[in-house]
Amino acid sequence: MAGRIRDEDVQAVRSALPIDAVVGDYVQLTNGGGGEYKGVCPFHDEKSASFYVNPAKGVFHCFGCQENGDTIAFLMKIEHFTFAEAVERMAAQAGITLRYEEGGYSPRHQQGERTRLVEAHKVAAAWYQEQLASPEAEIGRRFLAERGFDEEAAKAFGVGYAPAGWEHLVRFLRGKGFTDKEILQGGLASQGQRGGLIDRFRGRLVWPIRDIAGEVVGFGARRLREDDNGPKYLNTPETPIYKKSHVLYGIDLAKKEIARSGRAVVVEGYTDVMACHLAGVTSAVATCGTAFAEDHIKIIRRLLMDTSQYRGETVFTFDGDAAGQKAALRAFEDDQKFAAKTSIAVSPGGMDPCELRLAQGDEAVRQLIDNPVPLFEFALNTAVSKHRVETPEGQAAAMEEAALIVAKIKDPSIRHGYAIRLAGMLGVNPGDEQFVVRRISQLARWEREKQQNPRGNGQQRRTEQPVAAPRPARPAFRLNPRDPAQFVERELLKLALQHPDLVSPAFDHYGDDEFPTPPYTAVRQAIAKAGGAAYGATLPDFTSAVREAAPDDQVRSLVTELTVEPVRSLRKADAVYAGEFLVKLRLLAVDRRIAEVRGYLQRLGHRADAEQLHAVQTELWQLQQYGQQLRSRGAAAL
Template sequence: MAGRIRDEDVQAVRNALPIDAVVGDYVQLANGGGAQLKGVCPFHDEKSASFYVHPGKGVFHCFGCGESGDTITFLMKIEHCSFAEAVERMAAQAGITLRYEEGGYSPRHQQGERTRLIEAHKVAAAWYQEQLATPEAEIGRRFLAERGFDEAAAKHFGVGYAPAGWEHLVRYLRGRGFSDKEISVGGLASQGQRGGLIDRFRGRLVWPIRDSSGEVVGFGARRLREDDNGPKYLNTPETPIYKKSQVLYGIDLARKEIAKSGRAVVVEGYTDVMACHLAGVTTAVATCGTSFGEDHVKIIRRLLMDTSTYRGETVFTFDGDAAGQKAALRAFEDDQKFAARTSIAITPDGMDPCELRLAQGDDAVRELIANPTPLFEFALRSAVARHRVDTAEGRAAALEEASAIIVRIKDRSIQHEYAVQLAGMLGILDEQFVVRRISQLARWQRENQANGQRPDRRRTEQPAPVRPAAPAFRLNPRDPAQFVERELLKLALQHPELVSPAFDQYGEDEFPTPPYTAVRRAVGQAGGTAYGAALPDFTAAVRDACPDDQVRNLVTELTVEPIRSRRKADEIYAGEFLVSLRLQSVDRRVAEVRAHLQRLGTRAPAEQLNAVQSELYALQQYGHQLRSRGAAAL
């Protein structure tokens, strides 16, 4: 295959970048027990952390959705890129020059599309930044200065300027070796009326939009001149590397502080992010030309480690107008668990954070963020404000609208608290009347939902024939026998030195659970634990020996799952499971021999009976020694 990266270079890239450092760009990781780290899975929506990373083995596994693999696999899945692109990206980060089987050192024409597009954006961002110092860009510098941003601030955020000509950037990128297709696919230029490429951004201030790892994936450009007939803000279109619903401006600068402080601040624009960061609110991010949506919630939850055991907070600074309120309340609809930890900071007089900083200084911005209103309370007050509560009719209408909001709150304890608050907002002295009304509405809603889930009998009288599914073996972690198999295999993969050489003497039949039998076979084919104890990463060898992805994923799962010992795994703990598994095998064989004796009966030849009885006696004696002497009897 042309352009194949050399195996030794791929391994060098794996070794150069620890998996926890790579995953940490996307997921906030915490201690997961033993040598593992855990976090909220980036591949599916979950309420508790089931995503584990084993830095020592260089692998990850999610016990919720089953995704697993190594560092390269993680990048491929989360960035939707090819194997070569993932390796090239990691190599660039690690400063490693890749060699290809057919063509020397990292030829550009062999690089993956994503890598080339990222490189083009990096070059473009640097060029835009240089243009900000040109005489033509004086209008842009003045725009920044009028909003309180000096040269240092512009440099910190990478703000640049796109000249007003038609193809300045296009010519520059061509000169740097990028093809027209790469420039066009990356959204840096578009097709002109005469057929040639023209710059997408012209005569505008330009902000680079980076992903959480710091790579430039797109740009946002602000109109500066009155004769510019385009939109006020123009963003990069959807491209292979830029999905506006999956990026947050400033996430590269804010992610570590978000994880550290447990708070994320969501503002509306690029200058608001700049103002917040310069004022000391370094957890601020903004959407890029789109409303705050479900994918944005997932990004923030991963950074906040937003689970049942970690209570992070998100603060919106949308202004108090109808559009701002609608945007803020959308989080209420998307994810109530997220919404319950969300607050709204209402800017005074409709000012955004940038305007507030300019008018009242950094302290005012910090104070705004420090005193937000809980989202549910904001929703209620917004509903009540739409009615004249000084009249009976207005109070009744406000009660009905606000009650509908409270009823949608799934946590009943919070529901009750807000029912009491609503009574106070409306000036209704009989709090219990409001509480009863909301309880009644909630009950009706539950009944309607339950009725809606009942099957239609008319449609179920003659069900369509269903082809039976093929039987599949399902692991049961609560099965004591399976638990012993699983724990011993985990020890063999994670700590081969603790179970070697005894483990290698165990046959595949001593692991009767089919998936575990396959793992035991892969361990043997990889050289066994005696060989693995001398390797820096035995797991990689075992994964290479697996016959298919199903077994390979189970190996990864066992590698990242914490050992169940309350103390550090040692030879005593390993010995307990070596003995337990051998005892299970002996007990199964005892049961088989007894059944054989019963089938033979008393009429069988004496020689045959004696042989079977001797085997039974030897097995019983061995079982007794295992129970009394432990690992010494192995």
């Protein structure tokens, strides 16, 4: 049974890797103000960036889906790691040797399953790469050379060779201490007919497939010999660490350039990725034996920071044959899931980037990618070209097919422009263009209605009950950031968590009744339980102490949210700004009490005796005087 990782080692791992560095492997982060970063949330689809990272506190929070936590929690959520696997991944990256409670240093039998599988793939990748220099691999080296890739290029991309025998890799991995179960579970071998293990890849060129963090999680292997009856490309099967819809070949090499340039290039194969990168197009990636799909879009969007405010560009390259056109049209269907501009680059001769580089050089590849055609323009041209528009029948058929494409364009102004263009392509008389425009407007309206009512055409029958998605349980109290009073509470709590030195010691003298919003009351109590703001100012990470003092996950989540949400100051948070909110909160409490006392006086009426009336009037006078001092003297009156 696996031992427990020592607490001091877990803390060392947390301290060694800043959260923005870890999150930055998956999400493009930009300056969010107040020392924070923001990006597109990796845990839900969104149109605007609501995912914030606070490096100083080591936490993240999404204001859209409410996911939050520290660096380890982020890796657990995005990679589906166990706690131990997340810590082990970070320890490996930081070069920290972990100790376990049962004793010893990082014993192999105690490592998490995923960590073992990743290690097996790392060892296998290095072994495959060594085999590329063997005499048997001459056919593989020749294959690469014929496509313009020398030894240095093969090494840069980790290309290797799988020998033609049945169990060369299996024996090697056994010798490195990996069990048959691990080798089989990782997809590195298959079960033979006689019960033993046989290498999955045999007599093929092998490309390591890495995840976005650079870990080898699978392989793609290319057939080389005529007597190989297998498919042209054979990939790792679905395993605990490899999901083909969740990985893009080359993403580890391309992610920084995608984020920097705001452009992602999607090609069809491993050699196309190599050709693009060697030609200077270092934002190229490819799918791994599957169609470009929704999960791939999410990866690209996070790196592009693809929102309605930050628009990038995704350029697809496809072969000029029928299959390539079909892939392009399928990509057009996915265009609606991007905020980015989507384009297609098809070379005049229908060559892929690898072929183009070999025939015309690096500059031709760069020119191809730098001069793409908008994807919906390509889709429109493809649809019209299938019909003989010089005949009435062909014109009508082209109209219906192409109009459906134009109707799906999101931007109304662009949609109108392509409607006019379509009319010209169909040979419609200038005076009849509005017929095409009206038809497309009608189809666009139907498309919107279909999205709003995905159950089908027409209205629901009256006897049917609409099926609603299950809703999460509502909290006992609904926060309203637009409420001025709640805003003051929220801002002061943010200051207490993020800058406790600016609000102490005054903050600690505020009572729970001065935070009348129940969720904020709970956070105020957690701060007090953790020692108060004055004590927090002496700690390197006060927020962690407050989270530990929180009574439940709901309060812990709110603490994290308040930790990463930027302070709303136009200037950097300082003592003046903190003093303003200390005063504002106290004034709100004073005004509430004044209203209560006046109400009490009104209810007393003539029934109060002189002593009671004097006491109430005295309290009211004192409250009014204190309120005036707060307004005139500010924080000096606290």
